[in-house]
Amino acid sequence: MTEQRGEAGFKPRLSPRPRQIPERCIQMKLSTERLELRPLEERDLAHMQRYATRPAFYRYIAIEEQTPETIAEFLEKRLEEQHDNSDRTYFAIEPKDLGFIIGATRIEIRSRDHRQGDLGYALDSDYEGRGYMTEAVQRLIIFGFEELQLHRIWATCDIDNDPSWHLMERVGMTREGVMRDDKFLRGRWRNSYLYSILASDREL
Numbered sequence: 022m023t024e025q026r027g028e029a030g031f032k033p034r035l036s037p038r039p040r041q042i043p044e045r046c047i048q049m050k051l052s053t054e055r056l057e058l059r060p061l062e063e064r065d066l067a068h069m070q071r072y073a074t075r076p077a078f079y080r081y082i083a084i085e086e087q088t089p090e091t092i093a094e095f096l097e098k099r100l101e102e103q104h105d106n107s108d109r110t111y112f113a114i115e116p117k118d119l120g121f122i123i124g125a126t127r128i129e130i131r132s133r134d135h136r137q138g139d140l141g142y143a144l145d146s147d148y149e150g151r152g153y154m155t156e157a158v159q160r161l162i163i164f165g166f167e168e169l170q171l172h173r174i175w176a177t178c179d180i181d182n183d184p185s186w187h188l189m190e191r192v193g194m195t196r197e198g199v200m201r202d203d204k205f206l207r208g209r210w211r212n213s214y215l216y217s218i219l220a221s222d223r224e225l
């Protein structure tokens with residue numbers, strides 16, 4: 022077969038085949054060594070009401086004081102979204118040896134044209150310090166690049182939320198900078214770190 026050449030005699034550059042980003046986020050179960058990541062369920066409510074109403078849980082998150090009622094509303098909205106196939110996918114994090122939720126992680130398609138998404142996470146403080154969230158977020162990033170066909174996944178956290186930015190660095194995200202006064206949280210303006218990971222970073 023003769024090699025095709027452009028008018029100027031150069032070999033034409035083949036543009037990479039555009040990847041298809043799904044119409045909606047995908048609801049599915051994922052598995053890691055120690056964890057099941059699965060859609061949220063009604064049975065998660067009591068566990069979420071136990072851990073997510075602790076002030077330390079939402080200290081750095083831009084939400085009001087959490088009560089059993091606000092958590093019930095939150096879960097109800099997430100269950101509706103799952104049903105409606107929104108752009109956002111939440112995964113309940115369930116250790117295989119426990120069989121109940123100890124936190125949740127979320128990924129959201131933010132731009133189809135630019136294949137951008139962001140992620141978030143929150144863990145029951147009784148289960149911190151064991152690497153569970155690192156394991157969950159590592160799997161979520163693979164899901165974002167392989168299933169959702171994202172090009173870049175970003176996340177932010179309050180600059181004082183050391184466990185959160187430590188986690189982002191552990192999973193291979195790069196700090197892009199500080200977003201100044203990007204949140205008004207409990208009476209004061211707060212700065213956030215912006216982190217991201219590119220699909221190509223995984224090939225380095």
Ligand SMILES: CC(C)(COP(=O)(O)OP(=O)(O)OC[C@H]1O[C@@H](n2cnc3c(N)ncnc32)[C@H](O)[C@@H]1OP(=O)(O)O)[C@@H](O)C(=O)NCCC(=O)NCCS
Nearest residue numbers: 078081142143144149150151152153154155177178184185
């Ligand atoms: C942010 C948050 C998820 C971090 O929790 P975490 O327990 O530090 O994260 P992990 O579950 O990944 O555990 C990592 C810790 O376990 C340790 N660890 C133990 N075994 C590990 C393993 N197998 N793999 C990785 N880390 C392990 C790590 O060294 C690390 O501890 P260190 O920070 O003292 O070094 C948690 O603090 C949280 O949910 N906070 C409340 C909600 C919130 O702020 N969310 C983020 C909003 S931006």
